Amino acid sequence: MIIPKTSTRAITSPSGTADSMEVLAPVTFTSEEVEKMVSELNACIIWGGALDIAPADNVLIEVERPLHYDPWGLMIPSILAKKIAMGVNAGLVLDIPVGEGTKFSTPSRGKEFAHVFKQIASNFGVKAECALTLAHQPIGHAVGPAIEAKEALRLLLDYNVGPNSLIEKSTSLAGILLEMGGKAQRGEGQTLAKQILQSGNAYKKMRDIIELQGGDPDIQPDDIELGPYQKDFYSNKSGHITEVDNAIINQIAKAAGCPYAKTSGVEIYRKQGAKIEKGEKIFTIYSNSENKLRRARKIYNSTGGPIILGGMLIERI
Amino acid sequence: MIIPKTSTRAITSPSGTADSMEVLAPVTFTSEEVEKMVSELNACIIWGGALDIAPADNVLIEVERPLHYDPWGLMIPSILAKKIAMGVNAGLVLDIPVGEGTKFSTPSRGKEFAHVFKQIASNFGVKAECALTLAHQPIGHAVGPAIEAKEALRLLLDYNVGPNSLIEKSTSLAGILLEMGGKAQRGEGQTLAKQILQSGNAYKKMRDIIELQGGDPDIQPDDIELGPYQKDFYSNKSGHITEVDNAIINQIAKAAGCPYAKTSGVEIYRKQGAKIEKGEKIFTIYSNSENKLRRARKIYNSTGGPIILGGMLIERI
Numbered sequence: 001m002i003i004p005k006t007s008t009r010a011i012t013s014p015s016g017t018a019d020s021m022e023v024l025a026p027v028t029f030t031s032e033e034v035e036k037m038v039s040e041l042n043a044c045i046i047w048g049g050a051l052d053i054a055p056a057d058n059v060l061i062e063v064e065r066p067l068h069y070d071p072w073g074l075m076i077p078s079i080l081a082k083k084i085a086m087g088v089n090a091g092l093v094l095d096i097p098v099g100e101g102t103k104f105s106t107p108s109r110g111k112e113f114a115h116v117f118k119q120i121a122s123n124f125g126v127k128a129e130c131a132l133t134l135a136h137q138p139i140g141h142a143v144g145p146a147i148e149a150k151e152a153l154r155l156l157l158d159y160n161v162g163p164n165s166l167i168e169k170s171t172s173l174a175g176i177l178l179e180m181g182g183k184a185q186r187g188e189g190q191t192l193a194k195q196i197l198q199s200g201n202a203y204k205k206m207r208d209i210i211e212l213q214g215g216d217p218d219i220q221p222d223d224i225e226l227g228p229y230q231k232d233f234y235s236n237k238s239g240h241i242t243e244v245d246n247a248i249i250n251q252i253a254k255a256a257g258c259p260y261a262k263t264s265g266v267e268i269y270r271k272q273g274a275k276i277e278k279g280e281k282i283f284t285i286y287s288n289s290e291n292k293l294r295r296a297r298k299i300y301n302s303t304g305g306p307i308i309l310g311g312m313l314i315e316r317i
Numbered sequence: 318m319i320i321p322k323t324s325t326r327a328i329t330s331p332s333g334t335a336d337s338m339e340v341l342a343p344v345t346f347t348s349e350e351v352e353k354m355v356s357e358l359n360a361c362i363i364w365g366g367a368l369d370i371a372p373a374d375n376v377l378i379e380v381e382r383p384l385h386y387d388p389w390g391l392m393i394p395s396i397l398a399k400k401i402a403m404g405v406n407a408g409l410v411l412d413i414p415v416g417e418g419t420k421f422s423t424p425s426r427g428k429e430f431a432h433v434f435k436q437i438a439s440n441f442g443v444k445a446e447c448a449l450t451l452a453h454q455p456i457g458h459a460v461g462p463a464i465e466a467k468e469a470l471r472l473l474l475d476y477n478v479g480p481n482s483l484i485e486k487s488t489s490l491a492g493i494l495l496e497m498g499g500k501a502q503r504g505e506g507q508t509l510a511k512q513i514l515q516s517g518n519a520y521k522k523m524r525d526i527i528e529l530q531g532g533d534p535d536i537q538p539d540d541i542e543l544g545p546y547q548k549d550f551y552s553n554k555s556g557h558i559t560e561v562d563n564a565i566i567n568q569i570a571k572a573a574g575c576p577y578a579k580t581s582g583v584e585i586y587r588k589q590g591a592k593i594e595k596g597e598k599i600f601t602i603y604s605n606s607e608n609k610l611r612r613a614r615k616i617y618n619s620t621g622g623p624i625i626l627g628g629m630l631i632e633r634i
Binding site for chain 1: 415417422423424427428431432435446447448449450451456481482485486489493556557558559560588589590591628629630631632633634
């Protein structure tokens with residue numbers, strides 16, 4: 001299978017795939033360079049925006065970012081234009097994260113989008129499948145370019161460190177691709193994807209990609225620096241986590257400098273359902289600037305933070 | 318404070334408050350009896366439908382139940398008529414559970430309802446507050462008349478057994494009432510409610526209510542029988558619980574005989590966020606009939622059960 005992965009930088013979120021990948025290797029290439037890399041390795045993980053394949057899209061994204069607004073009419077052509085230009089038509093898997101504080105707050109809205117997307121894709125001869133995925137809280141424990149790269153690399157090196165949500169999400173998406181590519185029977189793609197991840201083959205492929213794109217293939221999770229300014233937060237009561245609020249996390253991470261400051265980000269130690277003791281460390285903010293850290297702390301303090309404990313009351317009206 | 322609590326039997330759910338309370342004491346009284354009880358104890362927990370105070374409502378509910386349908390236009394007069402007839406006007410707290418598989422799938426829908434409800438209540442001179450509460454998964458670990466009564470009684474006897482979600486939800490609602498009744502400053506009602514629960518005073522009051530309504534005040538959680546037909550379910554894999562599906566639980570509990578069969582119900586051992594080992598017991602169905610148990614098991618098996626493990630994929634489209 002050939003997987004020429006183009007990804008975006010963050011538009012309205014604290015980190016896009018391209019922002020995180022850039023921590024491990026350059027992601028900015030010309031079409032000719034990409035063609036050469038893909039013919040050599042059957043894969044790449046690059047920033048789609050640097051290619052000259054969908055120039056209007058970059059302009060639109062630059063308009064959207066300051067507006068924090070990304071409407072369907074721009075989202076769909078933005079995704080499809082780059083994929084079509086990359087020659088993807090045999091199979092495209094679109095991840096549609098669903099949950100409060102994300103683009104699609106309910107599965108029914110996500111579903112609606114999926115059907116529109118599939119229809120438009122098929123008009124252009126692209127066979128697409130959409131995966132609605134759970135995103136009511138962050139995947140894994142990290143938000144921010146460097147910290148997400150660190151978390152992903154750690155998992156690639158050792159399946160047992162998890163996090164479970166990251167394993168499940170990445171292998172369910174990869175599983176659909178494997179099924180569409182004829183490498184696995186319908187319903188067996190995820191199992192195969194997990195084997196590839198667990199066996200270390202996914203890590204080996206990632207090393208090759210990092211090396212070919214000009215990064216250091218020997219990079220270890222501990223080599224990836226965060227901060228240097230950081231602030232830990234501790235729970236001021238005991239209880240169970242009933243909610244981890246994406247919207248507050250995104251606000252804090254952006255205030256801390258994401259996505260432009262790679263080393264800025266947040267770490268969420270415990271998630272929904274976890275039992276927390278008073279005084280337990282639950283959250284850390286990393287920032288490249290003391291001022292930004294101060295701003296991010298202010299948001300944490302004024303909102304009470306993204307980790308909501310025990311309370312069953314959403315709102316009193 | 319005088320709290321003359323009228324409650325409903327289940328309309329579209331597996332158990333209403335009146336259904337559970339009836340496991341501990343009779344709930345069917347005439348207006349005269351209720352007046353006498355409330356003047357003696359300042360409290361009661363009765364079935365509103367048995368009173369002759371809102372006769373049209375009973376007819377409407379009987380129409381709604383088989384239709385599994387409870388529209389706003391019936392819900393609001395149904396709630397308000399009984400409260401007004403009971404003389405409640407100083408303060409009414411309405412719990413609005415919000416979450417997939419409940420009447421209000423998103424907070425924004427619940428909020429809309431809250432504003433309409435408050436407006437109509439105030440037209441009738443009733444001071445109402447609405448509490449949007451988390452209901453994306455069951456509160457506590459029990460669904461069904463007897464098993465919910467058992468769980469509530471256990472908590473009343475010992476604060477430390479929890480469950481946390483039940484403590485949090487009940488005390489946040491009680492806290493609003495205490496604040497509206499002038500017993501606590503704004504923002505301090507829940508703390509007071511927790512003290513009342515923890516000190517055993519809530520249990521003492523419950524004993525008085527049970528006794529006055531004709532039940533056995535010495536009843537212990539272990540006296541409350543379930544089943545007798547039951548079936549345990551074990552996890553067929555390891556992972557984290559990402560979702561506990563209300564809709565499937567309700568289907569199973571109703572198939573098992575709820576709300577008419579008091580001893581029917583389900584027990585959910587672990588909830589969202591919990592880490593589960595393969596082979597761990599996660600769910601039990603109780604039923605008063607072997608046939609109903611068989612039907613409930615079929616729903617568990619065909620849906621895969623309400624406890625969804627690990628998967629981050631909601632749907633593939």
